[in-house]
Amino acid sequence: MFDQLWAGLDAFGAYSTPLGWMAIGLFLLGAALEYYDREYARPAVALAWVVFGVFWLSLVHHFIFVQRSVIEGLGSILAIPLALYLAALLWRGRDSLFVFSRAIAIMGVVYFSVVSIPVVSQTLIEAVTRQTEFLINLLGFEPEVVSGTQITTADGSTFEIAKKENPFRSTFVFDASDVSYMEQPIITYTIVMACTGLGSMAIFIGLILAVRAPAERKLRALAVSIPVIYVLNLFRNVFIGITFGNQMTNFFPDVVMALFSLESQWQVSYIISDRIIAQGLSVVALVVITWLVVRELPEVLSIIEDVLYVLTRREYDLQDALGFAPPESDPA
Known part of the structure; x- marks a missing residue:
């Protein structure tokens, strides 16, 4: 069963880049909507955190079995429930997380822009x-x-x-x-x-x-x-x-x-x-x-x-x- 699980995560890793761009796009959309009305931005940013959690799931196999990195592997596993929890907190009204969400959007744009060109x-x-x-x-x-x-x-x-x-x-x-x-x-x-x-x-x-x-x-x-x-x-x-x-x-x-x-x-x-x-x-x-x-x-x-x-x-x-x-x- 575990072999099938890891094989599935390995195959899922192929979707990490599109998932990353999808999360960044949703974070940027939320940042733009926030200037007009935070209530318009809330669904977009909450969904961005959910997609961000799925993005980290796609990297678990890579960090553990390819990179053999204890720190990065553990970090990617912990990032999954944390991202989902952040989505829930923001949806329930913790508006300070909009700043954190903007930070994630900027980080993603900087990193993926360099990697993708x-x-x-x-x-x-x-x-x-x-x-x-x-x-x-x-x-x-x-x-x-x-x-x-x-x-x-x-x-x-x-x-x-x-x-x-x-x-x-x-x-x-x-x-x-x-x-x-x-x-x-x-x-x-x-x-x-x-x-x-x-x-x-x-x-x-x-x-x-x-x-x-x-x-x-x-x-x-x-x-x-x-x-x-x-x-x-x-x-x-x-x-x-x-x-x-x-x-x-x-x-x-x-x-x-x-x-x-x-x-x-x-x-x-x-x-x-x-x-x-x-x-x-x-x-x-x-x-x-x-x-x-x-x-x-x-x-x-x-x-x-x-x-x-x-x-x-x-x-x-x-x-x-x-x-x-x-x-x-x-x-x-």
Whole structure:
């Protein structure tokens, strides 16, 4: 039964992109209707949250079995009931959720617009690859960076680059000929869209632009978040590339292979470097960046208050608790 369930979720994953655009369209429609009458907007936004929950359902199999990401997999599962609950709360009259809904709409537009336009996504991925390459070389490592989806070694052997869909110049090739448990003489590390930091940047762009506040403070909030995320993401790529490419985090291989259903020992270093260490530190970094943003733009706390209410069913006044409040000089 479980095999059939997972097979069904795998097939359902093909609909994730149209479901994402459908949810964004409904969120944008709700935002437009809100300017005229919130009661007109309410059905559209509530339906948008329902579709958004179905969108996350379509990603469960991908995050758990393809990406093998504990954090993203758990997050996608939790997002399903939370989205449905948000739809119910908004339908029952919690109007503060209209701000959160606008934030989701902006996040979606930013992320899907970049992902859906090939020339933009390629430019971003290859720019991040070049910058990661510069930093890796600066640390004394010099892996080859290649285009295409295959690699031909000096002895004429050809290897497919694992799970690489686009032939961008985005793959680092590390020499693994001295690694005893390797099945091939090379290790490849490919920069994909998830390695650009676009997802995290889209989140903060959505949060900042969704609230009503003077443009000057919004620009300051963007300045203390977007560049920081971009730079930290480059450091993340460098850390994963060096530690995985040189098999530096091959810790407890038997345990990790069993927990993550890995086929080969060389994958252990990637799971520990990326899925455990890097993603764990990313959560901490996002909390710190959020703190920097709310210092400049306390209005964002209203969205965080709504999230906390959904999780705990308790009302919060974070502006008062943290001592952050919009400047009195702001226009009404």
